[in-house]
Amino acid sequence: xxxxxxxxxxxxxxxxxRGRHAQTVWGRLTRSQRQVAMxxxxxxxxxxxxxxxxxxxxxxxxxxxxxxxxxxxxxxxNSVYAQGILAFAARAGFRAAVLNFRFCARDPVDLHRCIPNxxxxxxxxxxxxxxxxxxxxxxxxxxxxxxxxxxSLGGNVLLxxxxxxxxxxTVAAAATLSVPYDLAEGDRYMASFPANLYVRxxxxxxxxxxxxxxxxxxxxxxxxxxxRARRAFTxxxxxxxxxxxxxxxxxxxxxxxHSSSLPFLARITVPTLCISALDDPFVPPDCVARARGTxxxxxxxxxxxxxxxxxxxxxxxxxxxxxAEERLxxxxxxxxxxxxxx
Numbered sequence: 001x002x003x004x005x006x007x008x009x010x011x012x013x014x015x016x017x018r019g020r021h022a023q024t025v026w027g028r029l030t031r032s033q034r035q036v037a038m039x040x041x042x043x044x045x046x047x048x049x050x051x052x053x054x055x056x057x058x059x060x061x062x063x064x065x066x067x068x069x070x071x072x073x074x075x076x077x078n079s080v081y082a083q084g085i086l087a088f089a090a091r092a093g094f095r096a097a098v099l100n101f102r103f104c105a106r107d108p109v110d111l112h113r114c115i116p117n118x119x120x121x122x123x124x125x126x127x128x129x130x131x132x133x134x135x136x137x138x139x140x141x142x143x144x145x146x147x148x149x150x151x152s153l154g155g156n157v158l159l160x161x162x163x164x165x166x167x168x169x170t171v172a173a174a175a176t177l178s179v180p181y182d183l184a185e186g187d188r189y190m191a192s193f194p195a196n197l198y199v200r201x202x203x204x205x206x207x208x209x210x211x212x213x214x215x216x217x218x219x220x221x222x223x224x225x226x227x228r229a230r231r232a233f234t235x236x237x238x239x240x241x242x243x244x245x246x247x248x249x250x251x252x253x254x255x256x257x258h259s260s261s262l263p264f265l266a267r268i269t270v271p272t273l274c275i276s277a278l279d280d281p282f283v284p285p286d287c288v289a290r291a292r293g294t295x296x297x298x299x300x301x302x303x304x305x306x307x308x309x310x311x312x313x314x315x316x317x318x319x320x321x322x323x324a325e326e327r328l329x330x331x332x333x334x335x336x337x338x339x340x341x342x
Contacts, residue, residue, distance in 0.1 A: 011304045011323045014315035020279040021194065023308030027322070031080035033111055035087050038077060040108070041097075043134065049119040051130055052077075052105035056086045056096040065336045067096040067147045067329075068135060070154030072178075072310065073125075074205050076104045078111050081151055081177075081310050084322050088329040094147075099134050101127075101154075103209050114209070120217035122209060124243050125153050125183055126259020128161040135161075135170050145172035147332045152282070152310055155179035155274075156261045162272065163264025173335035175273040175328040178310045180283050181265070181291040183256040187235045189284040196233065198281065203238045210242045220246060262287075265295040272299045273331045275324050277307030302327065 017026055037057040045051050054077035067089050071082050077098035089096040100106075101123035107113040123130070139146050148171050150158030155176030162174060180186040190199050207229050214221040228241035240252035249255040274295075276288045292301050304312070312324035 010302070010327070011307060011312055012314055013306045014313050014320060016315070016318075017313050017320075018306060020277075020281050020306070020308045020311075023277075023279075023306065023311030023313055024198075024281060026311065026313050026320070027080045027084075030320075031084070033078040033080060033083060035080070035083035036090060038086075038098075040105075043137065045130060045133055047119055049102060049117050049121075051102070051134060052100045052115065053134060054098050054100065054105075056090055056094075058090040060090075060093055060095045064093050064095050065147055065332070066138065066142055066144075067094045067149060067332065068131075068138060069096065069098040070131060070148070070150040070158055071098060071101070071104070072152030072154055074104065074202055075151070075154075076100050076106045076114070078106045079151075081322075081325060084325040085149055085151075085328060088326050092329050092333050094329070094333075097138070099131060101130065103212075116212055116216070120213055120220035121246060122206075122213070122243070124247055124255070124259065125156045125180075126160055126255070127247070128157055128164060131157055131161055132165075139170045145169050147172060147336070148174045149328050149332070150174070150176045150179070152178050152180065156181070156183075156259070159261035159268065159272070159274075160259070160264045162270060163261070163267040166267045166269045171270055172339060173271045173332050175275070175331050177275045177312075177324050177328060178280055178283065179261060179274060179276065179291075181260060181262040181287045183235075183260045184253065185284055185287055186282060187239075187252075187256070189287075190282060191234050191236075195281045199235055200233065203232050203235070206238060206242070207232065210246070213246070262291060262294065265291055265299060268296050268298050270298060271335050273302065273328065274299060275302045275304075275312070275327060277304045277309070277312065279306050280309045282309045 038054040041053045043051045102117040105115045223245040225241040232238035244255040278285045314321045
């Protein structure tokens with residue numbers, strides 16, 4: 001069956017918000033970054049850096065399912081979609097937390113300020129060791145497997161980890177939203193107007209972080225080509241100048257080849273839902289079709305015609321509703337019930 005025959009009809013965009021770019025930016029412009037209360041836990045990673053995990057501060061049974069969320073590029077636990085997922089998790093009775101990638105955790109007072117990390121490295125689309133460390137630590141603490149959600153870059157990290165760790169009991173079920181399965185193809189897709197406007201915004205903040213690392217760590221300064229990074233207009237240009245050399249890749253092509261989740265989908269063994277929109281301005285439709293074609297039987301897909309990137313804004317009357325966030329949590333809740341009944 002081809003992808004066109006499998007497009008889901010469960011999502012209907014708000015009539016006043018049908019365009020891909022409107023869907024993509026609406027939440028960021030209108031939603032609160034403090035939708036739920038959180039409490040912060042600082043963990044020491046194996047390399048001595050500090051990882052910040054922000055836990056949902058809401059009543060839940062001690063044996064409630066635990067959901068670990070991975071945010072997207074330049075996001076954090078305060079990203080509006082992460083807050084939305086935590087809100088739905090609270091309604092479902094879950095315990096939940098968000099892992100902030102390195103140099104992404106926000107200052108609790110000033111949400112515009114990212115807390116610098118303590119080692120000469122950042123996060124990237126294929127970096128799974130921090131998730132591995134945190135997920136295993138939380139599962140051991142709980143005495144049972146976790147549930148996991150990854151959004152955009154975080155979804156790529158999660159799917160790659162699931163493929164790398166096929167059969168591992170740490171994660172019982174997973175779900176992702178708006179994943180760029182093939183990083184090289186996504187870079188090409190976003191290199192022209194108007195998608196390149198998003199890229200410029202991301203590259204600006206990523207370059208600032210690269211400059212920060214170069215100032216504080218001589219070894220980072222030796223690896224990063226700041227002059228090229230500052231001139232970057234595409235992800236490829238920035239990744240070739242900074243991301244790749246900083247993390248041991250020979251260049252952007254090597255980074256994309258080793259970090260894209262697409263080659264890992266066939267190895268996934270736990271129930272996993274992937275939600276994508278065909279009008280996503282970050283992800284070409286062909287990427288979604290290839291992901292669907294290569295994924296294992298454990299992976300199911302909800303593919304919609306509309307929805308943008310991490311948008312999926314529907315409506316009850318004039319009230320916006322966030323279909324994908326609720327759908328992710330509902331899928332994981334049903335997987336939990338199914339596992340308990342076996």
